[in-house]
Amino acid sequence: MDRRFLTVYWRDMLRYVRFRALLFSSLVQPALWLAFFGIAMSSSFDAIASQVPTVPGIPRVGYLTFMCAGVISMTTLFTSLFGGMSLLFDKNWGLLREVMAAPMARSNIVLGMGLSGITKSCIQAGIILLFGLLLGVRFFDGYSPFQTVIAIVGILGFVSVFALGFVFLSAAIALSMESPEGMQGIMTLLTMPIFFASNALYPIEAFPPVLQMVSAINPLTHMVTGIRYFAIGPEFSAIGRTFTYSTTDLMVSFGALCLFAAITFALALYRVRVARIT
Amino acid sequence: MQEEVIRVDGLSHRFDDLIAVDNVSFRVHSGEVFSFLGPNGAGKSTVINVLTTLLPIQEGEVVIAGRDLRREPDRIREAIGIVFQEVTLDRDMTVAETLEFHGRLYGLPRAERRERVDELVTLVELEAKRDVLIKYLSGGMKRRLEIARGLMTRPTVLFLDEPTIGLDPQTRSRMWDYLRGVNKEGTTIFLTTHYMDEADQLSNRIAIMDNGRIITEGRPYQLKNALGQDLIYLETDDNGRTQTVLGTQPSVTGVRRKGAAGLLVTISEDGTRILPRLLETLRLDGVTVTGINMKKPSMDDVFMHHTGREIRDEGPESFGAVRSRRR
Numbered sequence: 001m002d003r004r005f006l007t008v009y010w011r012d013m014l015r016y017v018r019f020r021a022l023l024f025s026s027l028v029q030p031a032l033w034l035a036f037f038g039i040a041m042s043s044s045f046d047a048i049a050s051q052v053p054t055v056p057g058i059p060r061v062g063y064l065t066f067m068c069a070g071v072i073s074m075t076t077l078f079t080s081l082f083g084g085m086s087l088l089f090d091k092n093w094g095l096l097r098e099v100m101a102a103p104m105a106r107s108n109i110v111l112g113m114g115l116s117g118i119t120k121s122c123i124q125a126g127i128i129l130l131f132g133l134l135l136g137v138r139f140f141d142g143y144s145p146f147q148t149v150i151a152i153v154g155i156l157g158f159v160s161v162f163a164l165g166f167v168f169l170s171a172a173i174a175l176s177m178e179s180p181e182g183m184q185g186i187m188t189l190l191t192m193p194i195f196f197a198s199n200a201l202y203p204i205e206a207f208p209p210v211l212q213m214v215s216a217i218n219p220l221t222h223m224v225t226g227i228r229y230f231a232i233g234p235e236f237s238a239i240g241r242t243f244t245y246s247t248t249d250l251m252v253s254f255g256a257l258c259l260f261a262a263i264t265f266a267l268a269l270y271r272v273r274v275a276r277i278t
Numbered sequence: 279m280q281e282e283v284i285r286v287d288g289l290s291h292r293f294d295d296l297i298a299v300d301n302v303s304f305r306v307h308s309g310e311v312f313s314f315l316g317p318n319g320a321g322k323s324t325v326i327n328v329l330t331t332l333l334p335i336q337e338g339e340v341v342i343a344g345r346d347l348r349r350e351p352d353r354i355r356e357a358i359g360i361v362f363q364e365v366t367l368d369r370d371m372t373v374a375e376t377l378e379f380h381g382r383l384y385g386l387p388r389a390e391r392r393e394r395v396d397e398l399v400t401l402v403e404l405e406a407k408r409d410v411l412i413k414y415l416s417g418g419m420k421r422r423l424e425i426a427r428g429l430m431t432r433p434t435v436l437f438l439d440e441p442t443i444g445l446d447p448q449t450r451s452r453m454w455d456y457l458r459g460v461n462k463e464g465t466t467i468f469l470t471t472h473y474m475d476e477a478d479q480l481s482n483r484i485a486i487m488d489n490g491r492i493i494t495e496g497r498p499y500q501l502k503n504a505l506g507q508d509l510i511y512l513e514t515d516d517n518g519r520t521q522t523v524l525g526t527q528p529s530v531t532g533v534r535r536k537g538a539a540g541l542l543v544t545i546s547e548d549g550t551r552i553l554p555r556l557l558e559t560l561r562l563d564g565v566t567v568t569g570i571n572m573k574k575p576s577m578d579d580v581f582m583h584h585t586g587r588e589i590r591d592e593g594p595e596s597f598g599a600v601r602s603r604r605r
């Protein structure tokens with residue numbers, strides 16, 4: 001088996017740890033989101049939610065805990081969408097010609113980038129989890145150590161597949177673009193609806209039907225569902241509502257993310273195969 | 279007869295309706311240094327890009343290192359090294375990392391990689407810069423690194439697209455030394471250049487390309503000898519008359535304008551004997567010669583003769599001007 005995607009991966013990681021400032025900000029920024037937005041929002045939301053009587057037997061969580069899954073998802077989304085950007089820089093000013101001229105299947109390029117996207121996203125997710133727990137996010141509440149491990153594995157599994165989907169998408173876009181500015185524009189255009197038409201910050205049940213449909217096929221919604229299932233539990237109440245995620249919901253969400261990753265992989269592979277770099 | 283390492287027959291390449299390469303055929307033999315000369319836009323890089331599999335082959339047959347380009351492009355990729363015309367380096371990687379990366383991409387085993395990196399860093403005298411980021415290297419160092427990278431896999435053929443562009447004369451001549459050394463070790467070299475002296479000194483054979491075609495091909499001395507034994511540069515008070523008069527002389531093979539006031543006369547016999555006779559003829563015809571110079575033809579003259587202009591690197595404006603003047 002050709003394992004040269006590890007070479008592509010190695011180089012991407014080399015750059016990841018080399019740019020200290022970028023690395024640092026990518027780790028600190030989501031923590032800041034959680035700290036400022038999360039705490040500000042939860043102080044007002046939790047006051048409203050406390051007026052709603054608790055349903056016996058269903059654990060109630062604060063807004064900070066509720067939105068933490070959203071912050072993990074959003075961070076993974078940003079990191080992954082920008083993961084393919086390096087391909088654009090390589091194409092315009094760097095090493096892509098050298099990589100393309102090598103006697104190696106082009107799929108290695110896509111796979112290597114995917115792997116580095118997974119690594120970066122899992123590191124970030126871990127940091128947010130840690131920082132969140134310090135800030136008072138009630139993840140893994142009442143879990144045994146074994147259950148906690150399972151939950152973390154589950155979360156990272158969702159993060160990984162989700163990251164793959166968007167890194168591949170980003171790679172496909174990068175290969176079709178001429179300039180970083182253009183790519184930046186497309187990214188902004190993409191992230192807005194993905195982020196806000198999802199259950200990351202608020203429940204989707206109150207959305208108008210069209211938005212609900214968008215949200216239902218939105219990978220971010222499925223990602224958030226997976227994280228909440230593993231981190232909080234299949235049933236909980238937050239912001240005055242009860243949330244129930246069945247095992248079937250979980251499987252559907254995971255399946256949807258896998259499908260998304262498979263489609264974007266095919267797209268990226270096609271783009272990289274037809275690309276001509278001279 | 280030596281073994282053919284590159285065999286190109288009837289190669290053509292178009293970009294939309296622009297014919298960049300037009301029915302080009304040539305051979306490169308094992309152990310040779312083969313140069314492509316030609317003005318900007320002649321199609322040199324396009325030929326290299328097709329031969330190195332970066333552009334798809336459209337028309338023609340190409341065999342490199344015994345492999346057919348259409349059927350086994352990956353085998354060809356394994357057999358060649360490339361130094362691209364533009365710098366193709368990651369500014370944020372070190373010298374050693376760049377070579378290591380290349381070795382891995384080409385599937386060299388770890389031990390061999392380490393050994394090659396050490397060897398090549400020494401060869402191109404970058405030992406002191408081994409762990410320095412590429413953004414801190416000078417242009418010449420980057421070019422040397424790229425040559426070293428092209429040699430990582432001990433290629434059968436090394437393709438170099440203007441390897442010495444933008445280098446100072448000392449660095450250039452050092453680069454020639456590396457290339458000669460590499461060539462002596464058995465690597466066949468295919469290079470394009472805009473420096474006539476470089477082509478003249480380095481190559482076993484030269485092909486001159488213009489407008490997508492190979493106009494002439496041969497060993498440097500053959501190309502120069504084909505222009506005749508000597509070149510005479512004349513300035514007279516009536517260049518038009520001189521052209522007519524000299525055109526009738528049997529020993530004169532050509533008279534062309536050169537510069538604003540001069541004429542370049544190519545002759546087929548020894549200039550030291552013929553020049554006095556020509557001057558006498560002109561005097562009898564009432565032409566006054568105001569300046570004179572005689573020299574052996576250089577590669578510049580060969581280039582000039584075949585492409586109708588001297589090579590220039592002044593950018594698109596002057597190129598456009600030359601273009602519109604031709605034919």
Ligand SMILES: Nc1ncnc2c1ncn2[C@@H]1O[C@H](COP(=O)(O)OP(=O)(O)OP(=O)(O)O)[C@@H](O)[C@H]1O
Nearest residue numbers: 278293296298316317318319320321322323324325
């Ligand atoms: N990717 C491309 N798309 C369209 N036209 C191209 C492309 N690459 C090259 N050309 C055109 O093909 C012709 C030959 O270009 P090429 O780069 O092969 O010239 P060259 O001989 O290498 O010139 P130079 O000495 O300036 O490097 C030029 O007219 C150029 O504009």
Ligand SMILES: [Mg+2]
Nearest residue numbers: 322323363439
């Ligand atoms: Mg060129």
